[in-house]
Amino acid sequence: MGKYIYMDNAATTQMKKQVIDEMMPYFSEKYGNPSSVYSLGSQSKRAIEEARQKVANTINADKREIFFTGGGSEADNWAIKGIAYGNISKGNHIITTKIEHHAILHTCQYLEKKGFEVTYLDVDQYGLIDLEQLKNAITDKTILISVMFANNEIGTIQPIKEIGEIAKERNIYFHTDAVQAMGNIRIDVKELNIDLLSLSAHKFYGPKGIGTLYVRQGVKIDPLISGGGQERNRRAGTENVPAIVGLGKAIELAYENLEEHNNRLTSLRDSLIEKIRANIPYVRLNGHPTLRLPGNVNFCFQFIEGESLLLSLDMEGIAGSSGSACTSGSLDPSHVLLAIGLPHEVAHGSLRLSLGDFNTEEELDYVVEKLVKIVDRLRSMSPLYEKIKEGK
Amino acid sequence: MYSEKVMDHFQNPRNVGEIIGADGIGEVGNAKCGDIMKMYLKIENDVIEDVKFKTFGCGSAIASSSMATELIKGKTIKEAMELTNKAVAEALDGLPPVKMHCSVLAEQAIKSALLDYSKRHNVHIEGLEDVNFDDDHHDHDLEQL
Numbered sequence: 001m002g003k004y005i006y007m008d009n010a011a012t013t014q015m016k017k018q019v020i021d022e023m024m025p026y027f028s029e030k031y032g033n034p035s036s037v038y039s040l041g042s043q044s045k046r047a048i049e050e051a052r053q054k055v056a057n058t059i060n061a062d063k064r065e066i067f068f069t070g071g072g073s074e075a076d077n078w079a080i081k082g083i084a085y086g087n088i089s090k091g092n093h094i095i096t097t098k099i100e101h102h103a104i105l106h107t108c109q110y111l112e113k114k115g116f117e118v119t120y121l122d123v124d125q126y127g128l129i130d131l132e133q134l135k136n137a138i139t140d141k142t143i144l145i146s147v148m149f150a151n152n153e154i155g156t157i158q159p160i161k162e163i164g165e166i167a168k169e170r171n172i173y174f175h176t177d178a179v180q181a182m183g184n185i186r187i188d189v190k191e192l193n194i195d196l197l198s199l200s201a202h203k204f205y206g207p208k209g210i211g212t213l214y215v216r217q218g219v220k221i222d223p224l225i226s227g228g229g230q231e232r233n234r235r236a237g238t239e240n241v242p243a244i245v246g247l248g249k250a251i252e253l254a255y256e257n258l259e260e261h262n263n264r265l266t267s268l269r270d271s272l273i274e275k276i277r278a279n280i281p282y283v284r285l286n287g288h289p290t291l292r293l294p295g296n297v298n299f300c301f302q303f304i305e306g307e308s309l310l311l312s313l314d315m316e317g318i319a320g321s322s323g324s325a326c327t328s329g330s331l332d333p334s335h336v337l338l339a340i341g342l343p344h345e346v347a348h349g350s351l352r353l354s355l356g357d358f359n360t361e362e363e364l365d366y367v368v369e370k371l372v373k374i375v376d377r378l379r380s381m382s383p384l385y386e387k388i389k390e391g392k
Numbered sequence: 393m394y395s396e397k398v399m400d401h402f403q404n405p406r407n408v409g410e411i412i413g414a415d416g417i418g419e420v421g422n423a424k425c426g427d428i429m430k431m432y433l434k435i436e437n438d439v440i441e442d443v444k445f446k447t448f449g450c451g452s453a454i455a456s457s458s459m460a461t462e463l464i465k466g467k468t469i470k471e472a473m474e475l476t477n478k479a480v481a482e483a484l485d486g487l488p489p490v491k492m493h494c495s496v497l498a499e500q501a502i503k504s505a506l507l508d509y510s511k512r513h514n515v516h517i518e519g520l521e522d523v524n525f526d527d528d529h530h531d532h533d534l535e536q537l
Contacts, residue, residue: 345423
């Protein structure tokens with residue numbers, strides 16, 4: 001393959017070499033089951049506990065509050081279902097937002113079928129929730145507030161501290177899906193009053209299929225997966241030792257260099273936004289101008305459709321993603337873009353380019369150069385653009 | 393996801409553009425669903441002498457438009473009326489099930505342009521009275537399953 005530019009770091013990231021190196025022995029010579037009593041087993045056990053300590057240190061938690069899961073979606077499912085079923089005697093009402101990841105939304109929809117009530121908060125044009133609407137949505141049956149830390153599509157960062165305060169005041173559990181935020185934002189669960197937090201290693205240069213649910217001590221939560229006594233009886237199943245080791249290394253690396261990572265990505269991000277705006281007419285930046293993830297760029301290109309944009313970019317060796325219906329397998333465009341008030345036809349033409357540590361300034365120029373040509377070509381074929389040009 | 397033929401017709405679409413003074417123009421689909429096809433026909437002695445299209449849509453919508461124009465260029469009106477969405481999809485070496493509606497749209501775009509021609513030139517075209525352009529080309533609920 002020739003030149004390949006990967007700008008889909010919100011989908012997944014390339015693992016860092018140090019992470020792979022750290023994991024490798026646990027695939028081969030250090031293969032023991034952590035639950036076994038002999039030394040080969042306890043060696044694996046120690047590796048897991050070291051990783052657990054690294055996660056705990058990163059988010060200012062106790063290591064007994066860190067539970068490894070099979071990824072972000074499992075952590076989200078566990079948080080929502082576990083709190084719902086574990087606190088059913090207190091109430092059956094959950095508050096979340098319209099722009100959550102499907103791991104939250106579909107779990108909430110499932111619970112609605114089981115008799116729970118769910119309020120889906122609106123967001124404004126930038127994707128921010130309204131704290132007053134949140135306060136007003138709380139009832140004496142509310143057991144959980146779940147608001148994502150930062151949005152995966154448009155990158156908008158929510159007022160997590162304020163939400164945490166509201167939840168604490170009303171004695172309601174607060175969960176945040178921090179899958180996109182982790183590795184990009186410094187998170188202190190105590191300062192932010194977070195009771196439950198989901199994260200996923202492959203979003204910060206770690207392996208896929210491994211995540212964490214942070215559960216504050218004293219939170220009443222049912223297990224999602226029953227079986228052996230792993231993870232202090234909270235999450236059964238033999239631990240994915242190499243992946244856990246990889247998660248630990250990845251989170252350590254991410255937070256060692258967080259400021260450098262953020263400064264670099266924010267500058268690349270703003271540069272890309274500027275270049276697109278300067279070179280292509282009829283575009284709209286989705287998400288908040290400043291309260292956004294350092295690597296997130298999301299634009300709508302009017303009069304063209306997102307999938308044809310992605311296919312064209314792919315032919316030029318550029319990987320991005322779209323909230324277009326045609327890329328999702330369903331026929332409706334992204335629920336996030338609709339929630340920020342975009343009309344269907346505009347939402348169909350979205351493109352997300354998410355930057356990561358391996359992207360460079362030179363790549364931005366190449367991408368913009370190609371993007372200008374692609375957008376121009378697709379617009380020249382579009383009957384919608386024709387109407388605009390004719391002033392209809 | 394797509395056949396080589398689809399990618400070829402997406403990358404190098406045939407007959408893109410407009411025909412000034414077209415004898416029939418048809419537009420189907422809607423922006424809300426993410427696809428619109430506009431078809432222009434130049435017809436002489438019941439033969440489609442030229443055809444051009446413009447499409448807003450995904451890769452398979454553009455490829456379906458392109459293939460459909462190829463299949464009717466130089467053909468008689470009667471032959472063009474016989475073009476089915478399946479024939480368009482087959483000529484593209486198949487489309488993913490969720491994208492079959494793109495080929496339906498291509499068939500409808502041709503018929504819509506022929507309808508416009510028949511009205512403007514006051515000619516009767518066999519079979520056009522049976523075409524229902526309001527018939528939505530895809531069912532949101534069904535395809536989400």
